[in-house]
Amino acid sequence: MDSPRCDPSLQAIEAVSAAVLAMSRPLEVREVLRRITASARELLGAEYAALGLPDDHGGFAQFVVDGVSDEQWRAIGPLPRQHGVLASMLHDREPTRLKDVRTAPAFGGWPEAHPDMTDFLGMPIMDGDEIAGALFLANKPGGFTDQDEELLRILVAHAALALGNARLYERSRELTLSGERARIAHDLHDAVSQKLFSLRLTARAAAKQVDRDLARARENLAEVARLAAEAADELRAVVVELRPAALEEDGLVATLASQVQVLDRAHSAKVAFTATGVRALPAAQEAAVLRVAQEALHNALRHAGAETVAVTLTGTAGRGVRLTVRDDGRGFDPESVRRAGRHLGLVSMRDRAAAVGGRLSLDSAPGRGTLVELEVPGA
Incomplete structure (x- = not known):
């Protein structure tokens, strides 16, 4: 009798679970995009994978690839804009599966450095009723199947959640940083700048008293030293807030x-x-x-x-x-x-x-x- 772990359906569930866990751990949007792309490529056994997020003009604001070297990616050139199979998927809510992408009506050819691709599977990433992005896979030995499409559909649903959480995290971090900047500015104004103002007035008074009241001038100079030391302490404390060691x-x-x-x-x-x-x-x-x-x-x-x-x-x-x-x-x-x-x-x-x-x-x-x-x- 076969072990349950040999059951193909169970293996598929385990593979999807591993992919979901891999892309859910990071918090930064760019890293989440990279994990989604790599996980999809590994899950379906494709040679290439890419993920694009739309801009406000029908093209891509961000584009992440897996299976293409950095040198090859730089040589490919600009991202696809409002034409081609990839860009058209930013407007299509249904998955696209092709035996040969080069025969698609929207295919407009590759840039010279682009790797040659044949079989193709693309899936929109939905955020409610809006298309938040599109995930593309190409060149799977034997071509993509109905099961591949279903596995990718499940992965993309989780990818949408991971991407949404990462965006909320980055927004929260931006608000936190904004609040920290406001607090530090408040600290500088209330503490350091006020001490420096008092120091300047006391130094002026000491300068005027040097010839008339030397004892009083010495007292004021001692106060100048005290205020300067306090201001330095305050400034050091603010600098520590500005430059904490990286928790990561x-x-x-x-x-x-x-x-x-x-x-x-x-x-x-x-x-x-x-x-x-x-x-x-x-x-x-x-x-x-x-x-x-x-x-x-x-x-x-x-x-x-x-x-x-x-x-x-x-x-x-x-x-x-x-x-x-x-x-x-x-x-x-x-x-x-x-x-x-x-x-x-x-x-x-x-x-x-x-x-x-x-x-x-x-x-x-x-x-x-x-x-x-x-x-x-x-x-």
Whole structure:
């Protein structure tokens, strides 16, 4: 009796499942397009595959290929516009299957460097009632079959979801970056620029008092030195926000450790970091943990007057992570801060936690420091 794994239908399901998983993991649109194209080519055993997204003028805004070398692709030249079999599929909601694409009425010939293709299968990628793109395959030994068409139809349905999720992710990231830029601009205006303005006025006063009141001039010069040091600290903190280590390359533990080390050098407060049993998390969760840690550190170092700040990252039983940021600063009454409209980034931290299914808690009171704790579930 044959093993169930030898069943061709089961093998096809497993192949589709592997292809769907491969194209669903990445978050960036370009990488999703590349994975969809490669997965389709591998699934159907074709020599070439391509995926095109439409622009607003009947041509392609993006075009990804698999099975063609970079040198060959550069030599092919411009993308097809409003003619040819490929471009016509941006307007056709039905799949196109041809034994020889060169005999199709819409075929307009190849560029000189284009590989020769015969059998062809194209499938639109639908987003509701709109054509979001088109996937093309060519040159399968023995030609494309009804089963190939059905497998591609299933893959394309999942491809539409993966592409939609990637676009939402990139849009969310753009909004987050825009918000970060606005926050950093606000920080520069409220902190650094105001200190520099005070420094300039104090320096002018000292210059006028040098000949009339030397003792007072010395006091003002000491104040200039103090303001300059504070402005430098503020600027270093903003630079750390602008240039965090890449989570994709270094991971959460190394990234957070590096930032804590920089802050420890830049501030008079002692800033320490420990990590225990932390596993890799999805990119969105690691980004949320990093940003909450940054916000809590920002509050401790700029508002709390803390002498020590301890940052701890601990793996949890559910493969998640728990972040704690504890300082010995002046503390505050969270309810009073909320009523006064001064949020100290609390809303931002809670929003980041909620966005990844995490739970944020804050414990503080005047005179006894602050503890921020974030727990994020595993993947």
